[in-house]
Every structure is written in structure tokens, then in C-alpha cells.
Amino acid sequence: MTDGWGKRATSRIDRTQFGKDELLKSLGQQFNLDFSSYDQWQRKKPSRPPPPPKPKEQPLSFLVSRPIQSADTKKAVSYREKKQAVKLQEEEKRRWERITILELRIQTRSKTLQQYKRRIKELLEENIKLKSEIETDETDTHGGGGIAQLNANFSKELEEAQAELEITRSRVDKDLKVLEKQVADVDARLKARQDELRVLNSYKDKEYPVKAMMITNLMKEIESVKNSNQEDTEELEHIINTEIGKYEKERIRVTNDITRNVTEEAVGLMHPSLKDMALQNMVMKKEIEFHKKEQVALREANHALESEVDKMLRDPKTNIRLQMFPEFFPNRTKCTPDMDVVLDIPTQQWLPI
Secondary structure (H helix, E strand, O other), X not given: OHHHHHHHHHHOOOHHHHHHOHHHHHOOOOOOOOOOOOOOOOOOOOOOOOOOOOOOOOOOOOOOOOOOOOHHHHHHHXXXXXXXXXXXXXXXXXXXXXXXXXXXXXXXXXXXXXXXXXXXXXXXXXXXXXXXXXXXXXXXXXXXXXXXXXXXXXXXXXXXXXXXXXXXXXXXHHHHHHHHHHHHHHHHXXXXXXXXXXXXXXXXXXXXXXXXXXXXXXXXXXXXXXXXXXXXXXXXXXXXXXXXXXXXXXXXXXXXXXXXXXXXXXXXXXXXXXHHHHXXXXXXXXXXXXXXXXXXXXXXXXXXXXXXXXXXXXXXXXXXXXXXXXXXXXXXXXXXXXXXXXXXXXXXXXXXX
8 A cells, every 4th residue: 555655656756857957966866766666665574573482381280480581582682673773764864865855856946937937927028028119110110101211212223223224325325336337347348358259250250261261272272283293282282381371370460469469458457566566476487497497407417426426436546545555455355145255275385305
């Protein structure tokens, strides 16, 4: 009955807050507050042993004496009783310590709860005050002050946008006039080039085919007369070649004149600085070609000098020691690995006496 009541009482305690309690953390978790079991306070064995059974009295004809307990037996019984009493006092002391800790925890939680309630009340009052201020501001803004400010800002932004639009229009018109002028210049140059191309095409389509036909007819005449008169053929070939050369030179001259005229006009339209740059590039190109030729010539001269120096170094006539002291530096052939070694050691021979 007691065990069931203790479990029901401890089950009502909120144990989720024990881990966050500062008091238990300060005590170092040295107390175990698990009251889900009351086994540690239950009595394992009776504190006092049961009295020994009375010995059965044997029927005797006469009573001699009654057994008297000794002093040692009484002393052992009192010692066990004292030990059990000390253990019960220690358990009662631990129980009261746990009860005291629980009371302190309950008081601390009550104070914290009161502080939370006061804080909630303060926050509610502040929120109500802020809500009233916000509603007042919104009412004033909706009443006309905010709309007037928005209209003023819109008018100002509209004026700025219109001014920026006018500036952009003037800039675009100016750029458009410049581009139209450039397009007109390009059209004029294109028309001039088209006229020149028309002249070239007319020459190619009219004069050149006639002259090509004349050349073809002359070639046929040459082929027909070739077998009859060789000399006339050779003379005619010479005349034909001369005429062809003249016509080719004339064509080349006309083409060069047209090209030169076009080039001169294009160069005339160029900036003087570009002309100077082109002239300097031509001069630098000629100088680079000249220096490249000089480098090639110098390389060839260096190779020739190197071969001559190598030849002089290998020539025994340039060896001063060999020329001045030939007896100390005899000309001996070197022994190579593929040569046979012949031992020709001079030996002393006795005269036959």
C-alpha cells in the first residue's frame, strides 16, 4: 500500500525541469532525486529478531532450576538493535535532505514563475502601447499627409524623367545627324567605286573579248600558214607576240592606272599621321630585310671562320711546342681499342765470340 502511494506521488512531479535546474547543477548532481522506487527505504529484514521459541517443558516429577540467559547473549542483542537504529537514522536523514532540496526547488520554481508572469504582463502592456501608436500613425498617414507626400514625390520624379527624356532626345538627334552624314559619305565613295568597277567591267566585256577574238583568229591564221612558210610564220609569230605584248602592257597599264588612282584617292582621304606611319613601316620593312640579309651573311662568315679556326687548331704546324721541340713531342699514332697490340721491346744481344 505504501509502495503504490509513493509511486503515484512521484509520478506527479515534473521531472523534465530537473536537468535545467541551477541549484542541482551547483550541488554537483550529488543527490539522486529518483523517487520512482521506494525500495531503498523499505525494510529488508526486521529490526529485531523474533524471540526464541519457548522450550517445551518436560513433565518432571520435580523442578530443579530455570535456564538463565548469559551476559554475552544480552550484549549481542543490544548491539544489533543499536546498529539497526543508526541505519534507520541515516536513512531518515537522507530522506529529510531530499525533501529539503525538493522544497528549495519548488520555492525557486515559484519565484521564477512569478517573474515570468510579471514579464508577460509588462510585454503585453508594451505591445498594446505599440499597437496604439502604430494605429495612430496609420490613421494620420491615411488621413491625407502620406498621399500628399506621395503626390509631391511623384511630380518631382515625373519632372526629372521628362528632363532626362529631353536630354536623351537631343543627344540621339545629334548622334543621328552624325551617322546620316557618315552614311552619305560612304554612299558617295561607294558610288565612285561602282563607276570605276563599271568601267573595268565594260573594258572586260567589250574591248577584251574583241581583242581576244582577234588573237584567236591570228592564231588560226598562224596555224594555217605555218606549214607553207616557216619564215613568214616566225615573222608573224613575232608580230603577234609584239602585239600581244603591247595589248597586255596596255591592259596592265590601264589596270595599274585605275588601281593607282583608286589608291591615291584612298590615301588622299587618309590622315597625314597614317601616311607617315605607313611610310615609316615601309622604311622599317626595308631595313628589316636589309638587316636579315646582313645577319645571314654574318652567319655564313662566322661558320667559315669557325671552320678555318678549327682547321688551324688541328694543323700540326700551328703547334708551337711541336715545331720548336720536335724531339720531345714525336708523332706517335694513338692506340685505339680495335687495333692489335704488338710488344716490340728492345733486348740486348750478345756478340757471337
